[in-house]
Amino acid sequence: MNHRERVMAVLNYQPYDRLPIVHFGFWDDTLDKWEAEGHITHEENVGWRDGNDIDLEIGRRLGFDYNWYTTFGAHVNLFPPFKSEVLEELPDGFRKVLTGDGVIEIHKEGTYSFPPQVDHLLKDRAAWEELYKPKLQYTPERINWQRLEALKDDSGREYPIGLHCGSLYGNIRNWLTMVGSAYLLADDEELFTEIIDAVGELCYRCAEEILFAGAIFDFGHFWEDICFKNGPLINPRVFDEKVGPHYRRITDLLHRYGLNIVSLDCDGKIDALIPTWIRNGVNTMFPIEVGTWEASIAPWRQMYGPELRGVGGMNKHVLGRDRAAVDAEIERLRPLVDLGGYIPCPDHRLPPEAKWELVQYYCDRMRQVFG
Numbered sequence: 001m002n003h004r005e006r007v008m009a010v011l012n013y014q015p016y017d018r019l020p021i022v023h024f025g026f027w028d029d030t031l032d033k034w035e036a037e038g039h040i041t042h043e044e045n046v047g048w049r050d051g052n053d054i055d056l057e058i059g060r061r062l063g064f065d066y067n068w069y070t071t072f073g074a075h076v077n078l079f080p081p082f083k084s085e086v087l088e089e090l091p092d093g094f095r096k097v098l099t100g101d102g103v104i105e106i107h108k109e110g111t112y113s114f115p116p117q118v119d120h121l122l123k124d125r126a127a128w129e130e131l132y133k134p135k136l137q138y139t140p141e142r143i144n145w146q147r148l149e150a151l152k153d154d155s156g157r158e159y160p161i162g163l164h165c166g167s168l169y170g171n172i173r174n175w176l177t178m179v180g181s182a183y184l185l186a187d188d189e190e191l192f193t194e195i196i197d198a199v200g201e202l203c204y205r206c207a208e209e210i211l212f213a214g215a216i217f218d219f220g221h222f223w224e225d226i227c228f229k230n231g232p233l234i235n236p237r238v239f240d241e242k243v244g245p246h247y248r249r250i251t252d253l254l255h256r257y258g259l260n261i262v263s264l265d266c267d268g269k270i271d272a273l274i275p276t277w278i279r280n281g282v283n284t285m286f287p288i289e290v291g292t293w294e295a296s297i298a299p300w301r302q303m304y305g306p307e308l309r310g311v312g313g314m315n316k317h318v319l320g321r322d323r324a325a326v327d328a329e330i331e332r333l334r335p336l337v338d339l340g341g342y343i344p345c346p347d348h349r350l351p352p353e354a355k356w357e358l359v360q361y362y363c364d365r366m367r368q369v370f371g
Contacts, residue, residue, distance in 0.1 A: 003065045003159040011261050011309050013340045019370035021363050022345040023064045029352040039356045063363025066159040071221050073164025074206035075142040078135040101174045117177045138205045151215035160218035166203035168246050170224040178233050200246030211257045219261035220254040227268030240276040251281025269293050287312030289347045309341040316346035320353030326362050
């Protein structure tokens, strides 16, 4: 079996010869460290992207089969984005910056935490009609048609490629900010709903055009990142009512093209939103962050049954410790793998603490244990 066949067999509860060894990319600082240590070249460092040839080569040397985030999709964010610019120089090296999302943030060079958001442009209908709505219209330029051509022939494809269907609320949260989204829902629910509907329509149209053009995919995929360590950044009832139907419309489209696996990337504690996703055709949770709340597929499987699959849930932090920690983590994963429909994957991008040789050891041990 090749990697593509293995992955799809696992997620469809079919026999397979061994478990795929999957990753989710690397922090930039991790690649910088590995370059300094001589494990990768500078060209590989700066040229790495999810799913490209460099990604495959780095993954091969580490022992991974491939990167789950190997996807193709249209540009479904603001098009064009706002021009990012420094609005004000502040004391102590801080800067007030307008981002491409139309959010004003406080930046400081050399810091890596999320920058404080102090203002945003999308506050009312006037801003929506003038600044945002024109940037959310479908145009053919949103799709890389040249790259799409290569996806029309899947003969010889050795690993699965997903159709990235965009984000139905995550981008909106980015434009409004978390606080701004709460105020807009309270102040102008009609506008809040209209924004969601416009984004849903754009995502559907882009997915439809790509599939109609003849590109062949193995699964569908969404990105959201709308939860934190205690739960969602949106009321689950509101999410179900306003966003759920757009998932259903797009997953129905995917099903018509034979795609029965639909994964979703959302960080944080996602439990309260899973019912909406499962009811509306999203059946594979990713990356199942172990985090401080110890996320795991096991309780979700008990609640939702085999319809719920998973990719992720491996505590990446053991890759910065020692072999004993790696062995213990693999043992923890054994009963989860035995559930079926689940592929362990480091639960987010590998951080700078990850040791090259220990990552190699993890991949080797995964093959020995699950081969």
